[in-house]
Amino acid sequence: MKKLILTAISCIAFTIVFAQTTVDSTESNEIIINKDPRLNTVAKNEAQINDANGVLLGAKAARGYRLMLLNTNNKDVAIKLRAQLLQNFPEQKVYMSFQPPYIKVKFGDFLDKDEAEDYKTQIANDKIVLGNIYIVPDLVELKQDKTASSSN
Numbered sequence: 001m002k003k004l005i006l007t008a009i010s011c012i013a014f015t016i017v018f019a020q021t022t023v024d025s026t027e028s029n030e031i032i033i034n035k036d037p038r039l040n041t042v043a044k045n046e047a048q049i050n051d052a053n054g055v056l057l058g059a060k061a062a063r064g065y066r067l068m069l070l071n072t073n074n075k076d077v078a079i080k081l082r083a084q085l086l087q088n089f090p091e092q093k094v095y096m097s098f099q100p101p102y103i104k105v106k107f108g109d110f111l112d113k114d115e116a117e118d119y120k121t122q123i124a125n126d127k128i129v130l131g132n133i134y135i136v137p138d139l140v141e142l143k144q145d146k147t148a149s150s151s152n
Contacts (some may be wrong), residue, residue: 054134063141065116066095070105078103084128092119109140
């Protein structure tokens with residue numbers, strides 16, 4: 001009985017193994033994708049909009065540095081610091097982000113660490129921030145004049 005079952009299982013196994021069909025050499029191995037042709041126009045329009053927004057907003061980014069000035073859970077202190085920074089340094093941007101339960105205040109878009117160091121000492125000397133100021137690596141926004149000078 002064991003031999004009969006073993007023979008039947010082996011016959012089924014051989015049939016399954018050798019049951020694969022051979023590929024006809026005249027067939028091509030191409031994949032045909034059927035899609036709506038309107039998708040191409042939508043993709044082109046979206047790319048044009050993204051390019052236009054990038055030019056208008058100057059939204060090109062690069063690796064650079066920002067100053068980490070404050071990490072607090074007091075919203076009033078963060079807003080007060082932001083106002084002081086915008087008043088004293090209107091040429092730079094101030095970034096406030098909320099990562100529960102803390103509000104982080106970062107300052108500037110610096111490509112060079114030396115430029116970030118200059119602003120750090122200036123902020124410390126003006127006593128705008130009394131605590132520690134850290135230079136942190138971050139993706140910074142490039143200004144139009146910097147992108148034009150770097151491409152030349």
